[in-house]
Amino acid sequence: MIQLYIPLNFLGVLYREIKQSLADIDKMFTLLEREREVADASGAEALVLPEQGPPNVRFDDVSFAYDPARPILQGLSFEIPAGKTVAVVGPSGAGKSTLARLLYRFYDITGGSIRIAGQDIRQVTQASLRQAIGIVPQDTVLFNDTIAYNIGYGRTEDPGRPGERGASREEIEAAARAAHIHDFVSAQPLGYDTMVGERGLKLSGGEKQRVAIARTLLKNPPILIFDEATSALDSANERAIQAELQSVARGKTTLVIAHRLSTVVDAHEILVLEQGRIVERGPHAVLLEKNGAYARMWALQQSVSDAA
């Protein structure tokens, strides 16, 4: 029996390894697929950022469809003034995360324009565009590598630092402290050398978001996109992460895709998106006074959080 068990056990391990590798290859192809959606225009030049301070971002009459038969965004116009925060709220499927993908140019829009400091994002190199934008996504993908690598990754592509593969351990630790994940990392027996990802230590949703925040702190881009996690964090964790996001966003041009309204109260402007159109817009207090879609969403969320 034992003789049979060992090879079977070995086969089980082998099977898991192969399955994992296939999952990684699959992920890689999905990324490559995305990359193929867009290409640098011939003669594209690097995005030019203002000499001082962050740039503004403008969406002008933007339309988009993943599938031509089904328009997702229709005639959207708004501006994120330099250094300000615009938040997008609305029901699931309204197109909020799509807006973020378009700004990062995962896809090209089908109508209108998106401009950063006056430059159409289709006319600049993707490398310079993505260098200027930091994303804290809904669900952070961790590499099967150490926590240090996963945080330092935020700084591997900086053209201003040729040859640098990641930040120094001191810089990684400083970013981890600012993102409030340092104590968690230090409590692991291998500290920053702890392996994470699918084959290593599994991190919770909140811990993964903190890794993403630390990455973004290291990258230090002038434009930020926060795609708030839909998965519920406990409320203490949620408040803490919100505070960290706010401090990262200070002085940066920020687009927040909000699934909870508590995140957006301080935004310069809130856009209420329904079926790919802006149905209401304005700061929190003005929208509450309007007593429309936003006020209803707010009342609903208040009653849910009171009940919890």
Ligand code: ATP
């Ligand atoms: P949620 O609050 O649930 O995250 P959302 O407002 O962010 O929703 P999006 O993720 O932007 O919504 O999706 C808008 C619409 O586009 C949805 O109907 C969705 O099914 C569709 N969609 C999203 N991604 C793709 C894709 N890669 N291919 C085709 N359709 C997509």
